[in-house]
Amino acid sequence: MTDCEGDGSAGLTPLELYEKLTVQGDTVRALKSQKADKADIETAVKLLLALKVDYKKLTGQDYKAGCPPTNVEIPSDNGPASEEGDDLVNPWAVSTSSAKGVDYDKLIVRFGSSKIDQELVDRIERVSGQRAHRFLRRGIFFSHRDMHQVLDAYENKKSFYLYTGRGPSSEAMHVGHLIPFIFTKWLQDVFDIPLVIQLTDDEKYLWKDLTLEDCHRFAVENAKDIIACGFDVNKTFIFSDLDYMGSSPSFYRNVVKIQKHVTFNQVKGIFGFTDSDCIGKISFPAIQAAPSFSNSFPQIFNDRKDVMCLIPCAIDQDPYFRMTRDVAPRIGYPKPALLHSTFFPALQGAQTKMSASDANSSIFLTDTPKQIKTKVNKYAFSGGKDTIEEHRKYGGNTEVDVSFMYLTFFLDDDEQLEKIRQDYTSGALLTGELKKLLIETLQPMISAHQERRKQVTEDMVKQFMVPRKLDFNY
Ligand code: TRP
Secondary structure (H helix, E strand, O other), rough: OOOOOOOOOOOOOOOHHHHHHHHHHHHHHHHOOOHHHHOHHHHHHHHHHHHHHHHHHHOOOOOOEOOOOOOOOOOOOOOOOOOOOEEEEOOOOOOOOOOOOOHHHHHHHHHHOOOHHHHHHHHHHHHOOOOHHHHHOOOOOEEEEHHHHHHHHHHHOOOEEEEEEEOOOOOOOEHHHHHHHHHHHHHHHHHHHOOEEEHHHHHHHHOOOOOOOHHHHHHHHHHHHOOOOOOOOOEEEEEEEEHHHHHHHHHHHHHHHHHHOOOOHHHHHHHOOOOOOOOOHHHHHHHHHHHHHHHHHHHHHHHOOEEEEEEEEEHHHHHHHHHHHHHHHOOOOOOOOEEEEOEEEEEEEEEOOOOOOOOHHEEEEOHHHHHHHHHHOOOOOOOOOOOHHHHHHHHOOOOOOOHHHHHHHHHHHHHHHHHHHHHHHHOOOHHHHHHHHOOOOOOOOHHHHHHHHHOOOOOHHHHHHHHOOOOOOO
16 A cells, blocks of 8 residues: 555555544544643644545545545545644634645645646636636635536536625734635636625624624725725625624524534534533524525525535635535535635744734735835745855745745736746845845735725725625526
8 A cells, every 4th residue: 555654554454544543533632631741742633634644545535533434435525623733724723833834735635625726727717718817826726615516507607606705803904814805806707706795793793802893893994995806896795794694584594594404513523612612603603604505695696595606715714614515405505615725924934824913924905115115124034045145055945935925926927926936046036135026016016905995985885785686697
């Protein structure tokens, strides 16, 4: 068994490996409950993860406690919860020990999703008739669930809709928050389809120390930044949960249906809730799931419940949609498809994502050209060498260099980016020069955003947020 070379699992049969995994899972749980030494827990978790990867390689299935391997090759949709493994990725926290950032290939295995490979990128180009967005060309959107089905249907003249969202935890948004919206806007344009955007002010109220009024106000303020991304008002519905939930019988009916078909045990497994979490948190996932079903929006879809939904989001939101995809068939709805993005790294390095609560870790949408320059020069983690002489001799490392990473997100010209990569790697381009290129890319981009946001009036916000019919021909 040559492709099964993890820690001590070579030569095992699927069943033997399964048993080994079960024992290792117990070990990890025991160590955790005894509050054992951190390093010991980490070692045990690493071994568990390696075994899981081997298991998937060997059987084509995700390891699930209580489900021994079967002969049929059905990759499981309901990957394990993300509390194990060296990279921590869940809706509330992202961290890794590697300066290169999260190991996204491992995440695909752990979550049981599929890689966005060149074939899929080519197919998206063929079906949409447009050159793929740089986020697709560069693997920033790197993982998916059921995207081929969406394209199959679209080719057969069956349209779909887009759903994405944002948790409005403050007025301040940073460039990382724009990634899903920039991409969603592109999808809306090339496929010419409707979009619903959920602002989970209720979620932020439940999780943070904020008042309901604050959360709702943040939702409206954030809506302005979202609108400034250029969405078409005739095809886009933006809603605050606090407003829409109470006004839409159809939406609430779906929430209740979902609530009835997911147990406490399941959400504990998926989200790690404990007995001391408030019941609002425990039932919230049903509210984030509901927009995945078209009859939550009868004003848009004329009560149809079978319009397919595609959700572009960062990979940390996947737990919500694993749950959604699990309940969908049980309540008679199609499963939503997904496109997952990587995280936008903090200025200080890719070990974690940008955080809105640390002003120095992020480039905010309100930053002045001068603030952008200072932050990049002062904080952007460099893959360059300590002295110019050394840098010229050995070159820089673009794999850990945050300025280079940001350019891969925002510099559209592939040739220019490749030249920068080569020059930095060879040492021809210095860190200061690389930073200057980034500053010159970010400054006009942020200024343009600020200009567009200024044009967004209260009246326009209302137009986007009123439940209404959208341009949509199914
Ligand atoms: N929970 C998300 C957040 O905190 C917000 C959200 C709601 C979302 N629905 C979504 C994100 C759908 C992506 C896709 O940011």
